[in-house]
Amino acid sequence: MKSESGPPVEAMIDSVSPASNAEVDDPIVFEQILRQQASREQRRDRMRRTARQVVVLAVFVCLLGLAYSLYKVVGTSIDDAQSSWPVIGSILPESDDLKMPPLPDIISGIFDEPRGTNEPFWLIVGKEAAFTLREAAVGFAIGVVVGLSIAIVLTTSGRLERALVPHVIASQTIPLIAIAPIIVIWGRKSFDFLPFEWQDWMSVSIIATYLTFFPVTINGLRGLQSPRPENLELMDSYAARWIQTLWRLRLPASLPYLFAAFKIAATASVVGAIVGEISAGVKGGLGRRVLLEAQRYTTGPERLYVAVLGAAALGIFVFAAISSIEYALVGRKGRQTVT
């Protein structure tokens, strides 16, 4: 039974008024009321938790700004500290206005219009984030399909699983990102059979796919294997076909695992898209922006900071989006925390 994961017993009893208690003498109906109360409580709890997380995140960002400014004050004198505390001095960098532009500069950098443009910088970064989001989304979608297909194939045979899982894992140690330019060249050459024109950002999506399929495969495999032996035996006892067991038991049982994987994969797809752009030199996205602002850092350090903040916001946005979809589909029950 699931009641261990529910709220504490006191809370459930608390919420049933003595009046209704007296009316309900059927234990089954009474249990029903308790359970409904509990699930309502859980929903309210969840809302409260979400609200608190938003507040915490906001406070965290403020504290980060504060710490940043404080460090700037201390770090400016770290030059001298280098001689007096050699260890700390050599680990922590010294700071100056170029290395760490003042916080107000960064904030105004968000709203300033960079020279040669008539748009505020946040809008430019936002558009580029949308470009990167598209790369990431396509990479994510393909990665999910590929990853889940591999997981399904691997569940068919223990020997196949043992043969291929090590290679799936090893595939992630290949820094494909580093050879993004090669992928872009390859993409231009190899996909001319497609009904649409191949564009460089699609190659970046392939790089994102390479990072996204992995968590889906590994977690999907775990999820597909998660049904209890007696549930699998039950399907066997009904002489269910393989595809029936997959569709009616294995896939539904793996949903919580898959969503845990989707969250990781979504983050990874953003990383893949940003880094792929940087490495491949694909124009139009956030990765390109980070690279550009890094190259002309000395003329506007705050813009690099804003671009990186944009990348951070994109990552968190994508994560939050998948989390809400998960909540809408799977609900509070059966949320899995495996990674």
Added chain:
Amino acid sequence: MNGASPAASASSAAGAPPATGAQPPAVEVRGASKIFNLGRHNEVKALADIDLLIDQGDFVTLIGPSGCGKSTLLRLIAALVAPSDGTVAVNGKAADAARLDRDYSMVFQRAGLFEWRNVTRNIELPLELMGWKAADRRRRSAEMLELVKLTEFARHHPAELSGGMQQRIAIARAMSFHPQLLLMDEPFGALDEMTREHMQNELLRIWSETQITVVFVTHSIAEAVFLSTKVAVMSPRPGRIAAVIDNDLGPRTDATRDDPAFFANVTAVRDALRGGHRR
């Protein structure tokens, strides 16, 4: 009438040809043994020399100490594991053919409901697998809910039900396509005493209403004697059938639990179990 008959006579009964024109026995196990992980360091001799004959309409319990192979024997009948030696027939067919024909249905110690399906859809699972039409499924699941007296919970999800209610749904699921044979592996093992007795009454009611054959695994002597027409006592390591005890107590009521005949059979089963331990 309540005497213990040794295993040998049970198997000689099995050896008798089925009466002409009569239905084949529900279950016929002959010389079956099961060895897990044969030839490996973790080899287990789970069952040896099992002969068991179960007639149509019987209610047979398998009882024995933990690890003596009750579940394995049940899985052998269900063709979920293959015997290392010997044969298993269900309704006169090879066990695996009976499985493919869906001659039997299983209930496990855990209800094992699919938590993402509501009660109705859980009951309809086997019907879906058999390709029933939605309207027929609906009608049958409603019937089944009536049978286990949980009609008002049709739309609930398993997590919202108590353990006993879940187990009743599992029984409804198992009965939904009217199998001729019900295989139950400690189905009430996880329930409290009150719920358990209630479930026993319900099961007997269903059994007498449907004329189904039941093979029922349990740890509880009282449960075995209260429920069944025959008690097969198993001895451990490797699992054998030590005795098959006829247990003809007539129609059960709550008074049966206080009946001297009931206690006499409880004692008979306990003695047979002790004998099994000594061996």
Added chain:
Amino acid sequence: MTAARALLHSWLPPVVAAVVILGGWEVLLAVIRPDGFVLPPPSDIGGAAIENFDAIVGATGVTGFIIVTGLIAGVVVGAAFAVLVTAFRAANETLTPLAVAVNAVPIIALAPIFNAWFGLLSPRSNQAVVVVLVFFPIFINTARGLTQVEPSQVELMESYGAGRWRIMREVRIPNAMPFFFTALKLATSLAVIAAIVAEYFGGRQDALGNLITNSAGLTRYNDAWAAVLAGSLVGIGLYALAVLIERLVMPWYFVARRSA
């Protein structure tokens, strides 16, 4: 006998698969020979690896040092932080979800900022990227393992009069071990990718990332792939090490389970 069988059981399939994959790849390329040589056959990569052996080993040493030091620092800080934070319920309930959210940030994008802080050519900035990247999964997973314990186990310990630290040692830390190692294995490949990509923005010029980028820039794809392979070997080695430590530290976890 049984050891040989176990070896056959767990090692033979992946080896066979590797042979099939590499052989198929080689044969396929020999047959269709696509232009561009974007994905050279394994034999060409192997040849390039032998040819540039010294350069690749040198570069792998430089990057490998960054990976290993960054990984160790990130793991130690992340695990220690998890123990500290989960000791206080309020801290855990606010900081762990926060870390989960921050973990969604593409940390690698911080590389240019770290370059600004630590100096463009200093390996310190690359180490910093690895540390931060490794920190989050280790912290999050370990914190989960430390908190998601069976309440009855904690109550059992409390009934024995065990204190907080004792419960941490006897219940929480063992419970967190599988979580920790899951993250550690994940972190090994993350660390490799992070180090190599961070080198794209700066750091030592004789490192693996630069070797890959430069070779690819000169369309010397065989050399680029050979260097990629070297990075991958570092990742596989670290992963294998993590698995080995995992087996040594928690042998109980790998006893085969059976259904009742």
